[in-house]
Amino acid sequence: MVRGAYAGQVHPAVRKIGRQALLRVARTRPVARLLRFYENEGMVDPTALNVAAPAAHDNVERLRRELWDKFVSHFPPPAFEDLTEDLADDTLPSLDRPGVDLSTLTEDQRHWWQHGFLLKRGLIPDELVDAYREVRARLDKPHGWESTAPYLHISEIRDLGCYGPLSDKLEELIGEKMGMSLNLTGWLSTERNWHQDDYLNPPEVKGWYAAVWVALDTIDPDSGPFQFVPGSHRWPVLRRERVRMFLTPEERAHHDWPRKTERFLDELLEKEIAERGAAPQSFLGEKGDVLIWHSRLVHRGSPPKVPGTPRLSFIAHYTGKSHWPLDQRMARHGDGGYYFRGDIPLS
Numbered sequence: 001m002v003r004g005a006y007a008g009q010v011h012p013a014v015r016k017i018g019r020q021a022l023l024r025v026a027r028t029r030p031v032a033r034l035l036r037f038y039e040n041e042g043m044v045d046p047t048a049l050n051v052a053a054p055a056a057h058d059n060v061e062r063l064r065r066e067l068w069d070k071f072v073s074h075f076p077p078p079a080f081e082d083l084t085e086d087l088a089d090d091t092l093p094s095l096d097r098p099g100v101d102l103s104t105l106t107e108d109q110r111h112w113w114q115h116g117f118l119l120k121r122g123l124i125p126d127e128l129v130d131a132y133r134e135v136r137a138r139l140d141k142p143h144g145w146e147s148t149a150p151y152l153h154i155s156e157i158r159d160l161g162c163y164g165p166l167s168d169k170l171e172e173l174i175g176e177k178m179g180m181s182l183n184l185t186g187w188l189s190t191e192r193n194w195h196q197d198d199y200l201n202p203p204e205v206k207g208w209y210a211a212v213w214v215a216l217d218t219i220d221p222d223s224g225p226f227q228f229v230p231g232s233h234r235w236p237v238l239r240r241e242r243v244r245m246f247l248t249p250e251e252r253a254h255h256d257w258p259r260k261t262e263r264f265l266d267e268l269l270e271k272e273i274a275e276r277g278a279a280p281q282s283f284l285g286e287k288g289d290v291l292i293w294h295s296r297l298v299h300r301g302s303p304p305k306v307p308g309t310p311r312l313s314f315i316a317h318y319t320g321k322s323h324w325p326l327d328q329r330m331a332r333h334g335d336g337g338y339y340f341r342g343d344i345p346l347s
Helices: 012-026 032-040 057-074 107-115 126-137 155-161 164-174 240-244 249-253 262-275
Strands: 117-120 178-184 209-215 226-228 281-283 290-294 299-301 313-320 330-332 338-340
Touching: 107 117, 107 164, 117 164, 126 155, 155 178, 155 313, 164 178, 164 209, 164 290, 164 313, 226 290
Parallel strands: 178 338
Antiparallel strands: 117 290, 178 313, 209 290, 209 313, 226 281, 226 299, 330 338
16 A cells, blocks of 8 residues: 555556456456455545455456556656655664663663764774785775675675674674674775665564674775764665565566665655755764664765775675574674675675
8 A cells, every 4th residue: 555645646547547447347347346446546435435345356456566567657756755664663673662761771772772873983903904905905896896795705804794892782782693694895985875774675674784884994085985864763764665666667676676766765865864954974984993874874875076086995784683584594703793694606
């Protein structure tokens, strides 16, 4: 059921096709099948429908999806509320639920609860940063390894991403053991515009997720720093299926479908930030500094002021042990943190 700007609104072409289909179906099937479709899409007053629920409800839903897919490319852009929803409180990490007793929290937990991010200066020892930089420097690719999980193949990445104090801090913030599940290893800005990470995850993850940005050297402000909007983790939550609904069927099937969503999410989130009077911040870290951010925090890789300026960083994403949606086992790296196993090639 669509809400927001699309609640009770249907593209005129869909209305026309719906009526034509009604005339065809009325000859062979109960008229209720299409009347229910009209009701679901707000085309008719439900109190005017004195028709029993159709036995073939699945066919009505299939028709609704077919009509939507046929005309979605002609629809106006969605509103923010079309793409978001509220999650049941009992499914969220404890710090995201209402009624948190702040007096019981650590200083870092209180900052996380209020702002949706945590900055830990000098958390990663120089020797771990230097070891990873040496391995990464051998790769003559500005955007890093093509694999999203190079940690499965490179021990220096596991040393860095599974560093014990970092793993302990993630568990303190989210409430369960967190396993590394993704890496971004480019040394240039991603230039991925404003978004929340939550909508990129399967729905069952539900915020049991966090990401980490490690500065490998002093970050040049001209390089396109990581930017974020403090407190935006309390905004409505972008949800995967709501966002994907506004892609064409071909775009949804594409392996890089998140990039396709930028054509409406970019402008939508820029507008949301402006309307809320929010003030984005840039992370200009020094070697070994770590920024941890919430799965719902609005963030981006900003455009570089000087294209090609290096941004020496390491990014890792983590998923809660009991919320990883794939059939992969969590493993411990030495006596440090955790990562999820998998069969993902390096290139």
